[in-house]
Amino acid sequence: MSKADYPYPDDEFDAATPDGPRGVHRAPRSxxxxxxxxxxxxxxxxxxxxxxxxxxxxTGDLPVVGGGTAPAAEETQAPEDPAAGEPAPEGEGPTETAPEPEAPVAEPVLTTPVEVLNGARVAGLAGRVADDLLAAGFTDVAPDNATEDLPDVSTVYVASEDLRTTADLVASTTGVPAVEVDPDRALVGIVVVLVTDPAA
Known part of the structure; x- marks a missing residue:
């Protein structure tokens, strides 16, 4: 707006004094x-x-991703045993010994060949006992008549000690009390020789 276009009359503020400031000017900033x-x-x-x-x-106060703070490294020392450095008295050994770990018990092998021989002269005895073994899960069971020398009591013969667990299961299933390791009679499996009826 120019001075000529100013619509208001001059007053005391428009009159400039010779020693007054005419305006404020700032130097440009660098x-x-x-x-x-x-x-x-x-x-x-x-x-x-x-x-x-x-x-x-x-200091160990650094934040961890996921919240919380990182745990400070703690040095744990086992409590000192005053008697640890002392030698054991003569004639005295350790009072307790660690128990030896037990050998794992072998699982019965139900696919082992089992032959049931009837030496009791009871009709159908070998077949009935063979059915009991099949019902217990054995898969290879053959009934037959005994032709060799008979033992004094009914016996389960097993070919090797490795089959002991399987022979024990055969004995408990058939009710035969005796188990013997005899490779000559059992060959490669298990042979049950019945001289009496276990159910009698």
């Missing part, structure tokens, strides 16, 4: 004065962040 605050932020903030991380990592 580029350095505009950019130095940003440079301070770019230099000081990373230095402060590095110092904070280094301090927290030394």
């Amino acid at each position: 580029a350095w004065s505009r950019w130095w605050p940003f440079l301070v932020v770019l230099l000081v903030v990373p230095v402060l962040a590095y110092g904070a991380v280094a301090y927290l990592s030394r």
